[in-house]
Amino acid sequence: MAFIPHIKAIQAFEAAARHQNYAEAAKELFVTPAAIGQHVRHLEAYLGFKLFQRQTHGQNRLIPTAQAESALIDFQRGFAAILAGLDHLRVDETSNQLTITASQAVVSKWLLPLLEDFTTRYPSIRIRLDVSDRLVELSAGQADIGIRCGNGQWANVAKQHLFAEKMVVVCAPTLELMAAQPSDLFQCTFLHDTHPSSVMAFPSWQDWFSTQGLALPAEHKSIAINAPLALIEAAARGQGLALVRYQLVKSDLEQGRLRQLCCDHHYPIDWGYYLVWPQTQEERACVATFRSWLLDAIVND
Known part of the structure; x- marks a missing residue:
């Protein structure tokens, strides 16, 4: 087998391209974001061209160039084949x-x-x-x-x-709140789900309120959480309201760890x-x- 140059840099580039930011790539590979950036720069220097269009705003700031996208598919197939080989060594088919x-x-x-x-x-x-x-x-x-x-x-x-799935509003049973209408929620702390999805963006509080003919006030109490499980746990602890996928909280609702608010105002989603x-x-x-x-x-x- 031929020597593969810059294998760690290729791994860093693949993770950064998939997550579209260095921070999430660093978490996956157990290194620092600075290390991911250094690997990517070394690979760009080796190739002689840029691999990303770097955006100045938004969570996903790294957009792979057309050249990078074409190579990314091959890299991902290669890594997948390596992992498959390891699995075959671990256990017979x-x-x-x-x-x-x-x-x-x-x-x-x-x-x-x-x-x-x-x-x-x-x-x-x-x-x-x-x-x-x-x-x-x-x-x-x-x-x-x-x-x-x-x-x-x-x-x-x-x-x-x-x-199917739908988005529902939940909170802790101990939260003293009478919410018959969506506008009754404005007094509460809103838990925002910032978890990056590989499928599509989950509906936000702004999306949910817009379907009710309302707008989320610009000034509102909020906590942003980038992990669905932590978001659900924060709601169960009474730290605010969560807009979550029903199937993920169904058992919590049945067991009384959470209660659903505005039951007539759920948010259907098309997946x-x-x-x-x-x-x-x-x-x-x-x-x-x-x-x-x-x-x-x-x-x-």
Whole structure:
């Protein structure tokens, strides 16, 4: 195999391009944003041209150039192939290990409570959870099956729609608030979800109020949180109101950790949750078993 120059710089560039900022890339690679920037500059010097159009405003300030975009696809395929090779070394393809990929919020708030039933019914199938907010490349063998939230438009995967989603307003049961109408919420602290989505932007408080014919006051108490689980926890602790995906707080509402406000003013969204698996690979028995079990579990929930 030929020597690959600047492999760490390529890895830094791929992460920075995917997140469109150095800070998130640094978190993923366990280095500092300055180190990511230095790697990118070294790669640009080696290539002789810029890899990003740098924006001065907004959270996503790095826009890959056309040349960079074309190379990025090859880099990502290469890294996916390396990870697939590692997985093949860890466990033989004919074994009963099942790797499931989903976001941290979906795993924690929805999938984990269900899995006890699966492991009880099918003890011979060993579950491995790949918890990641990025879209794992299923066709490259990084996982056997995944749960994704979006509009269902993904390449190289077979899919099964699980259920729709909507945005709801929630708060702690201890929060003393009588909110019959959306305008009653203006006195509260608003928890803003700034979590970057690989699918699409989640509706904001401004979006929610606009559907009610109102505008969020420019001067309002707020806390910005870039992690859905932390946002839900802040709401449960009485630190403010959260605009969240219903499926992520359904159990909290049923258990009384949260209560829903303005129940007649939810915000439907045009995407939902899907079960996805590689389209081109022969289906393993444990994948078919998990898919059948999950669909039954949703029907019976």
